[in-house]
Amino acid sequence: IQAQPSAPKSIFPMSQCTSDSDGFLTIGCLARGFSPVDSLTFKWTDYNNKDLSGFVQYPAFGPDGDYTKISSLRIRKSDWDPKKPYRCEASNSKAPPPDVRATVYLTVPTKMELDNETATFMCLAQRFSPKSNTFKWSLDGKEVTKAIDKCDKSEKKGSVTEYSATSILQISAGDWKPNTKVKCEFVHKAGNEEREAEFAGKNPKKPTVFILAPPEHKPGEPMTLTCYVKDFYPKEVFVSWLADDEPVTSKYSTSLPIQTDQIFSVYSQLTVNDSKWKNGTVFSCVVYHEGIDEKMRVLTRSIDDNTEKHPLYEVIDTDDSGIANTAVTFVFLFLITLFYSIGATFVKVCHF
DSSP: OOOOOOOSSSSEEOOOOOOOOTEEEEEEEEEEEEEEOOEEEEEEEOOTOOOOOOOOOOOOOOTTEEEEEEEEEEEEEEOOTTOOOOOOEEETTTTTOOOOOOOOEEOOOOHHHHHEEEEEEEEEEEBSSSEEEEEEETTTTTEEOOOOOEEEEEEETTEEEEEEEEEEEEEEGGOOTTOOOOEEEETTOOEEEEEEOOOSSOOOOEEEEEEOOOOOTTTTTEEEEEEEEEESSSSEEEEEEETTEOOOOOOEEEEEOOOOOOOEEOOOOOOOOHHHHHTOOOOOEEEEETSSOTTEEEEEEEEESSSSOSEEOOOOOOGGGGGGGGGGGTTTIIIIIITTTTTTOOOOOOOO
16 A cells, blocks of 8 residues: 655755855755655745756655655856845645545435335435545345446545535335335545435424524634534434535535434534625525425525624525525535436436
8 A cells, every 4th residue: 555645844955155166056955754755846946936947856865755855956156145045845746635535425215205106315425535436325234236326526626626426226115114224335545434324204303403603703713604403303414505605615514413312413514714704705504304395305594794693593594495596406416406306206317
């Protein structure tokens, strides 16, 4: 197994004490403590931040995992001025992006769909990298390999491309009966994730959704918004965030379901930029659960800097019947809307 690339632990400047007879000086740069051996490159710039060429990079040396490399540049002595410094930069230019572990959700069939004698399960893996992945399904411990469809999409996050994928399993409604268990396993380099749904034979309970006010913070510092989703059943729930009706670009985290008696709660936290908050951006917490409206299964709560300040908000209850006309449709494109129509029709082709 190849070790993860590491940046240099230290970098040292070097300069020649006296000039050569030809009127040139040699300055150098030494980087230590990096790996792998061929991953590090140097870049030189002058005081005007102009890229320089003609410098030398020597082969790396040292013990495995703790390499040293040197670069040198020759300059005219007349150009050597402490007020006009030269800059040397060492970076792991060949280092691959880090592995990112997925967040995985599993949805269960709707009552409307079961009445139509089908049962569809969707397993959503969000924001993982690299792309290579596999979904595995089982029904009561036995592997299921048929009636599976899969859709992928990607999104660039700085130097890392993050992916999302959805796998869909459709079975007969007669196979989804009391005590039946369906499991989805997402197999990925960064770590496997399993989600399991069990037929409980109990009516679903609609969640109550709140947005908690951001705590006091210093100007310019990031702030945290919290969405509290409580008193729902069954435990399968999906929480997402929007900023001005567009999917957020920053990461957010959602807790595992917390059980109290026979009901569940979760909380989701989003870190936002203080400037976006002050500029009036409206942040929305979007919750999908089978206990919500039979058609869209979506409940939304929103907040911005102009909202009247209370410790706990249950504010701006979005008209969920109109969600299909907003960017919320994009959030659930490959989770809900793509795969369900009013009659719970199963869609075989996915487009992104």
